[in-house]
Amino acid sequence: MTNQRQEVPNAAGSTPAGELRIWEPESIKWEFDRPQGCKLALLEGDMNTPGVPFTYAFFMPDGVWFPPHAHPSDARVTVVKGTLLLGHGTKLDKAAARTIELGSTAFVPAELPHFEGSKGETIIIGSAVPPWGTTFVEG
Numbered sequence: 001m002t003n004q005r006q007e008v009p010n011a012a013g014s015t016p017a018g019e020l021r022i023w024e025p026e027s028i029k030w031e032f033d034r035p036q037g038c039k040l041a042l043l044e045g046d047m048n049t050p051g052v053p054f055t056y057a058f059f060m061p062d063g064v065w066f067p068p069h070a071h072p073s074d075a076r077v078t079v080v081k082g083t084l085l086l087g088h089g090t091k092l093d094k095a096a097a098r099t100i101e102l103g104s105t106a107f108v109p110a111e112l113p114h115f116e117g118s119k120g121e122t123i124i125i126g127s128a129v130p131p132w133g134t135t136f137v138e139g
Contacts, residue, residue: 025081025123028057037061043125047132055127060084060118068092068115068137071108075128078105082122088114090137113137 023043030039038060045054060066060082068090077084079102086106087097090113097117100106108114 023057023125028059028123030057030059034058036064036066038064038066047130050130053127053129054132055125057123057125060116060122062118062120062122065092065094065117066115068113069134070111070113070137071128071135072110072131072133073128074110075108075126076105077108077124077126079103080123080125081120083119084122084124085117085119086114087116088112 021044028041028043030041032040034040038058040059041057043055043057046052047054047056057080058077062082065085079100081102083102084100084106085094085097086100086108087093089096092115094117097115099119
């Protein structure tokens, strides 16, 4: 098994205390490019400070499959646009992926190798507590 760790971007989306923030899928400002046309935005918090929660958005173009990977912390993700296809394991098995429809939320445990695909342009909004990162896993 080969592991490749992808560095977490510097925290840029910290929210001042007491400020109300609302995110709509079409108005998210994408900050970081990811493989296959995927994009990441830090919406609030800090991905690098242990114990400080953060919220992020992840965009996937139609038909993309993001390879097996894991994160060091639990993540909760909600589909706010499109359809997420989510599976787990160290091999990308499209047939084993579950369909997560618009408005649904999924829990991904820490260190669980998982992969995801998209049906239509797909945006998820997730939250987690650092430490955070992405380790790609090849089975």
